[in-house]
Every structure is written in C-alpha cells, then in structure tokens.
Amino acid sequence: MGAPVDVVVVGSGPNGLAAAVTCARAGLGVLVLEEQPTAGGGARTLDLGLADGVVHDVCSAVHPLAWASPFFQEFDLPARGVELLTPPAQYAHPLPGGRAGVAYRDLARTVEHLGVDGRAWQRLLGPLVRDAGTLVALALGDKRSVPAGVLPRGVPTALHLARGVLEQGTALWSHRFVDDVAPALLTGVGAHAISRLPSPAAAGTALLLASLAHAGEGWPVPRGGSGAIVAALRADLEAHGGRVLTDRPVRRWVDLPPARCVLLSTGAGAAADLLGDRLPARTARALRRFRHGDGAAKVDLVLSGPVPWRAPEVGLAGTVHLGGTRAQLVAAEADVAAGRHAPAPVVLVSDPSVADPGRVVGGLRPLWTYAHVPAGSDVDVTEQVLAQLERAAPGVRDLVVASRCIPASRMAEHDANYVGGDISAGAVDLRQIVVRPTAAPDPYRLAEGVYLCSSATPPGPGVHGMPGWFAARRALRQVFDVGTAPRLAP
CATH class of the missing domain: 3.50.50.60 (FAD/NAD(P)-binding domain)
Incomplete structure (x- = not known):
C-alpha cells in the first residue's frame, strides 16, 4: 500500500x-x-444496469442535513460545484380517498393548505424554523457538550424542542391536531427513525426534518x-x-x-x-x-413516465411517505417492531427527477424506494412496494420498465454498516x-x-x-x- x-x-x-x-x-x-x-x-450513485444511462442512489438520496450540517457549511458544497436542487414541494403524504398532505418550503403556504390544522402546525414548527441554527446545533452535536451559541440565546428554542418531543413522542400527540392530514404528514417524517410510534426518537426526527423542510434549502437532491x-x-x-x-x-x-x-x-x-x-x-x-434496529429493504425502479399520483400535488414533492393515516402508520411500525412484515408497510419514495430533470434519460427515470421490514428479513418486497404505490398512484405498475430489490438481509453486502438492513447503523x-x-x-x-x-x-x-x-x-x-x-x- x-x-x-x-x-x-x-x-x-x-x-x-x-x-x-x-x-x-x-x-x-x-x-x-x-x-x-x-x-x-x-x-x-451507480448505474445498476436496469436501463442504459439511468443511475440510482444506492442508499441516501435526499439531503436536508447536507446543507444544514456545520461540517458541510464550512466545507461549502456549492463552492465546489455541488448543486443542491430543491423540489417544488419538500415531501408529501397521500391519504385514502385521494387526499394528501404536502409540505412546501414556504411554511405559510403549508399552513394554508393544512386548513383547520394549519395554525397547530405553525405553532409546533414555527419557532424551530425561525431558529434553525440552534435546532441543528442541538441535533448534530456530540451529545456530550452544549453546542457553541446555544447558551443563552438558544434556550427558548431548546425548551420548545423538548416540549415538542415530549408531546409528539408520547400519547399526548393526539391532542394537537383535529383533522387526519397534518398528523399523518408529520408521522411520515418521524417514521424515518424506523421505530415504534410514538416514541421520543421518532418525534425528534420528525421535528428536526420537518423544520428543515421549511428552512434553508429544504429537502434537496444533488444534481446527478x-x-x-x-x-x-x-x-x-x-x-x-x-x-x-x-x-x-x-x-x-x-x-x-x-x-x-x-x-x-x-x-x-x-x-x-x-x-x-x-x-x-x-x-x-x-x-x-x-x-x-429494524431494517429497510430497498427497491429501485425504472419508470417510463412520471408517477401518476391520485392527488396531483404529490407530484411536486421530491420525497413521498406512503403508509396511510397516523393509525395505519402506527400499526405498520408495530408489526415490524414485533418481527412481522406489515401487510401495508411504511414505504419511502424519492423521485429525483422532480428537482433534477437531467436524471431522465431517453424518457426513463429512476424511482428510489424502500420499505420498513423486520431486521434481517430476506423477503423481496417489490410487490408490497408496488401495491403501496398503486394505492396512491393507480396505473403506476404499467410504467415499470425494470426493478431490483435488495432485501434487508443483503443490505450489508452493499454497506457493511447496514447490519440486517439497519440503515442507521x-x-x-x-x-x-x-x-x-x-x-x-x-x-x-x-x-x-x-x-x-x-x-x-x-x-x-x-x-x-x-x-x-x-x-x-x-x-x-x-x-x-x-x-x-x-x-x-x-
């Protein structure tokens, strides 16, 4: 060497x-x-051989923390030619009956579209969005020291975050919202933790990522x-x-x-x-x-056209969470935590071409998905992912040109840290x-x-x-x- x-x-x-x-x-x-x-x-980002010239992100695809991270802030990705492209909407959550919640980078626009629960969304996330610097410092610190700049200016933000975690991480979470759209929208973000719901860890994940959607670059994808x-x-x-x-x-x-x-x-x-x-x-x-923790099973798809979402506004989002209502998300994650495959699992979807049209090659586009499964699962979840997609986007099956599944049990073959499909290491x-x-x-x-x-x-x-x-x-x-x-x- x-x-x-x-x-x-x-x-x-x-x-x-x-x-x-x-x-x-x-x-x-x-x-x-x-x-x-x-x-x-x-x-x-690799060519998986599914379609000529179409590349897929092997694991991570959407990067709110890449612009927010103090390390990358100092490293300065834009100055190095890395373009972080923000989609028209940051994330979306389809619901039964053709409804959907959509989080836009503009907090006020999101609040307006959430109707009766808009003010509750504003009260929960607004203080964290306004002081995103303190939020990031707390979330991305070494957990052994108080991050610089938090004391004394950031104390109100820290207290608001703690109250939010206590509320959204416990049975108290049912008291804030009236309708079912906003709670499902927030819970879909918390499900990134791949844990039982509600939980403090899922609540912290939800508050951090949901707030970053309304700040800075939102939930961008890097060009290419x-x-x-x-x-x-x-x-x-x-x-x-x-x-x-x-x-x-x-x-x-x-x-x-x-x-x-x-x-x-x-x-x-x-x-x-x-x-x-x-x-x-x-x-x-x-x-x-x-x-x-429990696992993710990855399904990479190649489509011949845009996803035909039942709710058209979902097509503006670079990230989509599938799993239905808050109650349905809770049931699905409880199944996984108990070692069972959920009949309708939580599925994360990213369509990078929404923000980066250059990812479409010859009319074909990559679609990035994964489903939550028990740790070490060897099940090919392609059918379950397509079923969840079809519920929210009827006819999407007809657009599938190619697919590849990496079961949770094989995720470590692609990154040794993903033991049993645990993408959080x-x-x-x-x-x-x-x-x-x-x-x-x-x-x-x-x-x-x-x-x-x-x-x-x-x-x-x-x-x-x-x-x-x-x-x-x-x-x-x-x-x-x-x-x-x-x-x-x-």
Missing part, C-alpha cells in the same frame, strides 16, 4: 471522508480503505445524485495528498498498514471485532451490546441517540490512537459528516498535538 502514513481511515462514506479531509487539511498523510469497488458508502457529495469530498482529499483505495476490506488489525492513527467508519460491533484484544474488555463489551431510540455507542465521556476514542467515526457515534445517522469531523478533530488534538482545527473552505 506504499509508504507508511499518518492516518488510516476505514470506510469511505461521508463520515469516513469527512474525517480524512479534516486530517489531510492539517497536513497529515491520509489513506482511506474501502471494501466496495466504489467509494461513497451509503452516498453512492448523491455521489456528487462523495466526489467533492474525495477531490478535496486527493488535492491535499490523501488517497482512497477501493476493494480493500479490513476485518482484522493485521489488515491495516502501519499508521500513527486509525479512524474507523464502521459499525460498533465490527470495530470491536477488528480491534480484538487492543480494546479494553469493558469497551469491547459495550460496543458489542450496541443494538441494531444502530437502533434509533432515546437512549442510543445519547449513549451512542457507549456511555464513555468521549464516544469517539476507543483506544490509544484509534477512533470510531461512523453513524454509530453521535450525532447518529444522516449525510452530514459530523461523526467524522468530531472524531478527526479529537485525533488531531490527542495524537498529533494540533490544537486548532484546519479550515475546510475551498
């Missing part, structure tokens, strides 16, 4: 690359090892796909002397080249296995106790959001010169690069005596 390096990073997803870029910017020699044939982890973010990170890394080697699996310590520091963008259990007796026994036990619940992956004061440092920088560390899942940034800055201070974090701007 060449001459010895200062830093080895295992894993080339957004977190691994964020760590690598940070270290390379500090003047260190950096080598990234990736087991897949292409870099990017869960943010890759998620791989554009990876390409920008890799280009900066290589411009500062770093290297990425693909097809380089790392399972044991002996698979690593000599280095002064190792940053692992791996799962918690995988890190324990890799480090073996180099870990204190207590730390190893804690990492192996870190729980994985660890169950998203209140405890594991805070105590992630262990209760250690420093959740990133595992041993002398070894750090964990994946979504198994705070602040958790999402394409935001924060675990890599936090871990790398600790490594710079503790291993290399670099007291000032390097600038990331172009």
Whole structure:
C-alpha cells in the first residue's frame, strides 16, 4: 500500500471522508480503505444496469442535513460545484380517498393548505424554523457538550424542542391536531427513525426534518445524485495528498498498514471485532451490546413516465411517505417492531427527477424506494412496494420498465454498516441517540490512537459528516498535538 502514513481511515462514506479531509487539511498523510469497488458508502450513485444511462442512489438520496450540517457549511458544497436542487414541494403524504398532505418550503403556504390544522402546525414548527441554527446545533452535536451559541440565546428554542418531543413522542400527540392530514404528514417524517410510534426518537426526527423542510434549502437532491457529495469530498482529499483505495476490506488489525492513527467508519460491533484484544474488555463489551434496529429493504425502479399520483400535488414533492393515516402508520411500525412484515408497510419514495430533470434519460427515470421490514428479513418486497404505490398512484405498475430489490438481509453486502438492513447503523431510540455507542465521556476514542467515526457515534445517522469531523478533530488534538482545527473552505 506504499509508504507508511499518518492516518488510516476505514470506510469511505461521508463520515469516513469527512474525517480524512479534516486530517489531510492539517497536513497529515491520509489513506482511506474501502471494501466496495466504489467509494461513497451509503452516498453512492451507480448505474445498476436496469436501463442504459439511468443511475440510482444506492442508499441516501435526499439531503436536508447536507446543507444544514456545520461540517458541510464550512466545507461549502456549492463552492465546489455541488448543486443542491430543491423540489417544488419538500415531501408529501397521500391519504385514502385521494387526499394528501404536502409540505412546501414556504411554511405559510403549508399552513394554508393544512386548513383547520394549519395554525397547530405553525405553532409546533414555527419557532424551530425561525431558529434553525440552534435546532441543528442541538441535533448534530456530540451529545456530550452544549453546542457553541446555544447558551443563552438558544434556550427558548431548546425548551420548545423538548416540549415538542415530549408531546409528539408520547400519547399526548393526539391532542394537537383535529383533522387526519397534518398528523399523518408529520408521522411520515418521524417514521424515518424506523421505530415504534410514538416514541421520543421518532418525534425528534420528525421535528428536526420537518423544520428543515421549511428552512434553508429544504429537502434537496444533488444534481446527478448523491455521489456528487462523495466526489467533492474525495477531490478535496486527493488535492491535499490523501488517497482512497477501493476493494480493500479490513476485518482484522493485521489488515491495516502501519499508521500513527486509525479512524474507523464502521459499525460498533465490527470495530470491536477488528480491534480484538487492543480494546479494553469493558469497551469491547459495550460496543458489542450496541443494538441494531429494524431494517429497510430497498427497491429501485425504472419508470417510463412520471408517477401518476391520485392527488396531483404529490407530484411536486421530491420525497413521498406512503403508509396511510397516523393509525395505519402506527400499526405498520408495530408489526415490524414485533418481527412481522406489515401487510401495508411504511414505504419511502424519492423521485429525483422532480428537482433534477437531467436524471431522465431517453424518457426513463429512476424511482428510489424502500420499505420498513423486520431486521434481517430476506423477503423481496417489490410487490408490497408496488401495491403501496398503486394505492396512491393507480396505473403506476404499467410504467415499470425494470426493478431490483435488495432485501434487508443483503443490505450489508452493499454497506457493511447496514447490519440486517439497519440503515442507521444502530437502533434509533432515546437512549442510543445519547449513549451512542457507549456511555464513555468521549464516544469517539476507543483506544490509544484509534477512533470510531461512523453513524454509530453521535450525532447518529444522516449525510452530514459530523461523526467524522468530531472524531478527526479529537485525533488531531490527542495524537498529533494540533490544537486548532484546519479550515475546510475551498
């Protein structure tokens, strides 16, 4: 693998690359090892061979956290040619009878369209939208310290967020709304946590993502796909002397080249296995106790035309949540949590061509979907996904040119961190959001010169690069005596 390096990073997803870029910017020699044939982890965009020229996002497709993240704010994706394209509507939620809730970037427009529940939506999300900076700082912090700028100015926002989580994460959630559209619209966002509903973790997810839909760039897609973010990170890394080697699996310590520091963008259990007796026994036990959540089964589709949504306004949204009313969503997620396949599962849908017409090639367009399933499920859920789509968009089956399903049990073949289809690299619940992956004061440092920088560390899942940034800055201070974090701007 060449001459010895200062830093080895295992894993080339957004977190691994964020760590690598940070270290390379500090003047260190950096080598990234990736087991897949292409870099990017869960943010890759690939031609799956389903239709000539049509590319699909392998995992993540829509990126509210890419513009909101402090790491990417400093890295400055737009200055590097990454265009974040905001769809006309951020997300939508079809309901029985041809109705739908739609979240527009304009909060006032959303409030107007929610009718009787518009003011309740405004009161819940308005304070968080107005102070999105504090919201993001709280959500994307290291969960061990108070983020800079929160005290004292952000205290009212923090208290409003806490009240919102207490309300929407418990049985109290039924008291705010009168009609069924707004609660379904908000619950569809909370379902990104893949957990029982209601729950504090799902409520926190809902309040964060729903608020970001009305702020900044909303819920954008990168022009050309998620791989554009990876390409920008890799280009900066290589411009500062770093290297990425693909097809380089790392399972044991002996698979690593000599280095002064190792940053692992791996799962918690995988890190324990890799480090073996180099870990204190207590730390190893804690990492192996870190729980994985339920799964997602991915279905990539190629369509010959736009999705014929029963409610036309749904076609304005880049993201659509399928699953029906709040009660139906609760029942479906309860089935999954109990180890059963829901008859009508929660399905997430992204049509990138709504914001990025260039994704349509020869009249064919990609459609990104996944269904929530029990952990480790080996079921091909194509039929269940199509059934959910057909309920909200009659005739969509006739547009399907090609499809491919990756069952939850095989998701780890495409990203080793997605054990059993857990795309969050660890169950998203209140405890594991805070105590992630262990209760250690420093959740990133595992041993002398070894750090964990994946979504198994705070602040958790999402394409935001924060675990890599936090871990790398600790490594710079503790291993290399670099007291000032390097600038990331172009």
